[in-house]
Amino acid sequence: xxxxxxxxGRTALTLPGATRVFHDHNIDFCCGGRISLRExxxxxxxxxxxxxxxxxxxxxxxxxxxxxxxxxNDVLIDHLLTRYHDVHRQQLPELVRMARRVEQVHxxxxxxxxxxxxxxxxxxxxxxxxxxxEEQILFPxxxxxxxxxxxxxxxxxxxEHDDHGEHLAQLLALTDDITPPKGACxxxxxxxxxxxxxxxxxxxHIHLENNLLFERAG
Numbered sequence: 250x251x252x253x254x255x256x257x258g259r260t261a262l263t264l265p266g267a268t269r270v271f272h273d274h275n276i277d278f279c280c281g282g283r284i285s286l287r288e289x290x291x292x293x294x295x296x297x298x299x300x301x302x303x304x305x306x307x308x309x310x311x312x313x314x315x316x317x318x319x320x321x322n323d324v325l326i327d328h329l330l331t332r333y334h335d336v337h338r339q340q341l342p343e344l345v346r347m348a349r350r351v352e353q354v355h356x357x358x359x360x361x362x363x364x365x366x367x368x369x370x371x372x373x374x375x376x377x378x379x380x381x382x383e384e385q386i387l388f389p390x391x392x393x394x395x396x397x398x399x400x401x402x403x404x405x406x407x408x409e410h411d412d413h414g415e416h417l418a419q420l421l422a423l424t425d426d427i428t429p430p431k432g433a434c435x436x437x438x439x440x441x442x443x444x445x446x447x448x449x450x451x452x453x454h455i456h457l458e459n460n461l462l463f464e465r466a467g
Contacts, residue, residue, distance in 0.1 A: 257276060257284055258278060262460055270300075275293060279455035317461055337376055341372065365420070368419055368423065376413065410458070
């Protein structure tokens with residue numbers, strides 16, 4: 250199969266550095282991971298051959314991520330819990346606090362991301378509910394090898410991942426693609442640095458679940 254016909258999610262799993270290229274071009278490799286590279290390039294307004302050339306130019310093995318494809322479900326789930334679930338629970342309350350501060354102090358500015366704190370509060374609440382369902386129901390089933398019986402819960406989790414993707418799109422729209430305006434104060438810049446980190450983490454988190462853990466369950 251040529252790279253163009255390979256899915257975005259498979260490419261993100263197997264080609265070190267591909268996720269960085271996808272981030273640069275706003276290509277969704279987590280929720281949109283099942284479409285082909287050709288289709289993803291066309292949706293992003295890129296020439297498919299140019300995207301392939303950029304991916305093929307990546308240095309082999311240039312990744313600080315382990316090869317999670319070779320990890321057992323237990324090891325992968327432990328990683329998801331400590332690297333993403335625990336981290337999101339630290340990130341989101343602080344992002345909400347900083348967003349409220351920016352909106353209170355700079356609400357009169359046209360560039361102020363009005364509504365961001367409320368959006369982040371919604372994300373926080375929905376993600377907490379989502380992660381608890383994974384921790385209490387789905388992950389224990391997958392640890393016990395109950396992949397076939399887990400198809401229903403997995404379908405629900407995939408749908409909720411799509412909702413998270415919609416929230417990220419709203420976040421980008423509110424923040425000019427997480428770009429602080431000229432003259433932004435320290436809190437505003439720190440908020441956007443934190444939003445970048447959260448977005449990248451959430452996309453990688455969903456990618457490992459949708460394109461690896463859930464796919465294994467069949």
